[in-house]
Amino acid sequence: MEHEQRSQARLSPSGDTQDIAAILAPRLAYFAGVARTEHVTRAAQEMQVPQSTLSRALVRLERDLGVDLFARHGRTVSLTPAGRTFLTSVERALAEVERAAEEVRADVDPASGKVAFGFLHTMGFETVPGLIRAFRVDHPRVRFSLVQNYGEAMIERLRAGELDLCLTSPVPDAPDLVARRLDEQRLRLVVPDDHRLASRRRVRLAEAAEEAFVTLEPGYGLRRITDDLCRQAGFRPRIAFEGEEAETLRGLVAAGLGVALLPPPAVPRPGVAELTVTAPRAAREIGVAWRAGIPDTPPVAAFKRFLLSRRGHLLPD
Missing domain, CATH: 1.10.10.10 (Winged helix-like DNA-binding domain superfamily/Winged helix DNA-binding domain)
Structure with a gap:
């Protein structure tokens, strides 16, 4: 009772x-x-x-x-x-x-399970489709949930459990995450094709100290790298425009609205010249990150092994 x-x-x-x-x-x-x-x-x-x-x-x-x-x-x-x-x-x-x-x-099915995979916008045109195509040669039925975003937003979603893996830059260093460097991507100084430096193949970044820059918004990894490289070159960039996507910045450069430090384009863009930066060394590390202490499902483990096997050969030549 x-x-x-x-x-x-x-x-x-x-x-x-x-x-x-x-x-x-x-x-x-x-x-x-x-x-x-x-x-x-x-x-x-x-x-x-x-x-x-x-x-x-x-x-x-x-x-x-x-x-x-x-x-x-x-x-x-x-x-x-x-x-x-x-x-x-x-x-x-x-x-x-x-x-x-x-x-x-x-x-979680090893043959047909799902991988939630995040990556930078600049990886979406060529790099990620190529990686998934190569992976599916041996895992043809594995499914992907793909998320494109900037680095900090992807790390937040990774921590929230919305992503299994993310391809990002800079490579994060945090106790709750595991990250591995996979490759390095050289950055170029992109100038309008009628710019005073356009006929050059190589340039020191300090030579662009007086130029207006177009950059990604604060919070993006590439923006932090741009600010740091300019600091190493001895100046603080004068920001004319801020955007959310690298190819939009390239379009702004082609329109004569400034110069930019950007990774190579997947397809050559008319109206701009892409210059190798000799000093300081202009590059960004690309890495893969996942949550520490979280067991992988079989399809996630297989894709993680695949990515790590591409270390040094992640990006297109």
């Missing part, structure tokens, strides 16, 4: 929903099985549980809900109006649980 009062108290309108779910959840499948067969013995046989276990579970379920779900007729049972109402929601809930279970099992 005391136990019954405690159960009813937990299931009162003012009770905690999570407590209610914890009490009811193990019994819902039993309820649905008996409702389907309208026979306790037959349901117990189908579900391969002792009939006594099933009977006790139903009695406790009705007691905890405070309503009769079944009308008993000897060895058979039939749903009461309350039972029919409850069954509709129970079947929907069980179907959703089954769907969720199938989805997570599918995501």
Whole structure:
């Protein structure tokens, strides 16, 4: 009697929903099985549980809900109006649980599972499609959820568990992450094709100290690298425009609105000249990062091994 009062108290309108779910959840499948067969013995046989276990579970379920779900007729049972109402929601809930279970099992399947992979915008035109194409030679059915973003935003999503791996720059150094350097990408000083430096193949960055720069917004890894390289060259860049995407900056340069430090384009852009920077050494490291202490699913582990095997050969020549 005391136990019954405690159960009813937990299931009162003012009770905690999570407590209610914890009490009811193990019994819902039993309820649905008996409702389907309208026979306790037959349901117990189908579900391969002792009939006594099933009977006790139903009695406790009705007691905890405070309503009769079944009308008993000897060895058979039939749903009461309350039972029919409850069954509709129970079947929907069980179907959703089954769907969720199938989805997570599918995501970790070694052959056809899913990898949530983040990467920089500048990696999206050529590098990442090439990597995935090469990986799928041996793993043709692995699926990818792809996210393009700037470095800090990707690290946030990685920490939130929304990404399994991310390809980023600079390579992060944090205790909750594991990161491995994969490659290095040279940066170029991009100038309009009618610029005073356009006829040069090589240039010292200090020669652009008086120029207006177009750069990515603060928070982007390439922006931090640009500011640091200019500092090493002895000046602070005069920022004319800030953007969110490297090829947009290249377009601004072509329009004569400034110069920029950018990685090589996937496709040559008319209207600009791309100059090798001899001093300081202008390059950015590209690395892969993942959360420390989080076990990999088989498809994530396979793609991680693949990326690490490309160390030094990640980027197109």
